[in-house]
Amino acid sequence: xxxxxxxxxxxxxxxxxxxxxxxxxxxxxxxxxxxxxxxxxxxxxxxxxxxxxxxxxxxxxxxxxxxxxxxxxx
Amino acid sequence: xxxxxxxxxxxxxxxxxxxxxxxxxxxxxxxxxxxxxxxxxxxxxxxxxxxxxxxxxxxxxxxxxxxxxxxxxxxxxxxxxxxxxxxxxxxxxxxxxxxxxxxxxxxxxxxxxxxxxxxxxxxxxxxxxxxxxxxxxxxxxxxxxxxxxxxxxxxxxxxxxxxxxxxxxxxxxxxxxxx
Numbered sequence: 001x002x003x004x005x006x007x008x009x010x011x012x013x014x015x016x017x018x019x020x021x022x023x024x025x026x027x028x029x030x031x032x033x034x035x036x037x038x039x040x041x042x043x044x045x046x047x048x049x050x051x052x053x054x055x056x057x058x059x060x061x062x063x064x065x066x067x068x069x070x071x072x073x074x
Numbered sequence: 075x076x077x078x079x080x081x082x083x084x085x086x087x088x089x090x091x092x093x094x095x096x097x098x099x100x101x102x103x104x105x106x107x108x109x110x111x112x113x114x115x116x117x118x119x120x121x122x123x124x125x126x127x128x129x130x131x132x133x134x135x136x137x138x139x140x141x142x143x144x145x146x147x148x149x150x151x152x153x154x155x156x157x158x159x160x161x162x163x164x165x166x167x168x169x170x171x172x173x174x175x176x177x178x179x180x181x182x183x184x185x186x187x188x189x190x191x192x193x194x195x196x197x198x199x200x201x202x203x204x205x206x207x208x209x210x211x212x213x214x215x216x217x218x219x220x221x222x223x224x225x226x227x228x229x230x231x232x233x234x235x236x237x238x239x240x241x242x243x244x245x246x247x248x249x250x251x252x253x
Contacts, residue, residue, distance in 0.1 A: 019141065026145050033152045036181055037159050043075050044163050044176070044184070046087060051162070058155055062148065069144035 023069055030062055076186065079171055085243065088166040088236050090229040091211035095161045102154045109143055156181070166227050168239060171247075173216065175225050189225065191247035193218045197240060199233045216240070 038055070045051045078084075115121070116131065123131075135142070163178040173194075177185040194216055201212035214227035214236060230236060 019138065022145065023141075026148060030148055030152050033156060037155060040159055040163060040181065044178075046076075046084070046165070046167070048087075054155075054158075054162075058151075061151055065144045065148040065151065069141050069148065072138070072140035072144065 019073065023073060026069075027066060030066065034059070034062060076167065076174060076176070078169065082169045082171045084167055084169050086168045086236070086239055088168065088214075088227060088230050088232075090161060090164055091209060091231045093205065093209055093211065094229045095158060098154065098157045098161075102150050105150055106147060109146060166225070166230070166236075168236070168243065170243065173225065173240065175227070187225065189216070189218050191240075191244040194240070194244055195219050197237050199237055201233070210234075 037058075041051055041055060113135065116123075116128070160178050160180060163176065163184070165176050165178075167174040167176065172188045172190055174186060174188045177187070179185065196215075196217040198215045198217075199212050200215065201207055206212050211229050211231050212233045214225075214230045214233045216225040216227070218224055227233070227236070
């Protein structure tokens with residue numbers, strides 16, 4: 001199966017390539033957003049148990065989701 | 075980073091009530107459920123789709139459902155926490171010397187205003203409606219002298235407690251400075 005990217009059908013990419021590209025984009029977005037959030041939590045969060053717990057929950061879920069998406073690619 | 079004076083201690087941090095973030099929580103929950111609803115909708119006889127097209131769509135979805143849902147939920151998860159961060163970092167720090175108002179407007183956009191207790195002239199609380207009354211949150215208005223920059227703490231959790239604490243600290247500050 002292939003996806004036509006241009007209306008002239010000159011460029012064709014496979015579904016697998018498109019999905020790999022989507023995966024890469026989402027991982028980059030998540031990594032950048034997570035880094036920005038971590039910076040804000042550390043610098044302006046004023047510490048505390050709520051923030052420490054949130055950090056753990058957030059990163060565990062992010063890693064699990066990326067792992068699940070990666071495994072489903074294969 | 076917020077820099078405190080020498081000997082300045084944090085007495086209390088006032089944040090917005092969790093009710094403020096509830097619409098975002100509900101929207102995220104709804105969007106997380108949306109693929110299941112869409113899948114049920116496509117599978118129902120409500121839509122008159124050609125069986126061949128339906129088979130192709132369902133084959134594709136069956137093959138990529140774990141990947142698709144993981145990616146979808148990851149995007150929702152990250153976006154929700156970006157909103158939560160803006161909510162959580164919007165706070166008022168009550169110290170033994172100042173009230174520091176941190177107005178987190180967005181990432182990389184915040185306004186930090188601090189007032190000494192001697193500048194405070196009046197504090198009023200505004201509780202509007204059934205929800206605010208029962209969940210004990212409201213708007214705290216702190217009128218200050220000299221500057222036209224009053225503090226308005228919207229949707230503050232337990233505003234009565236915060237008001238009492240601020241007034242106590244103001245009294246202590248006045249007696250310390252013999253005012």
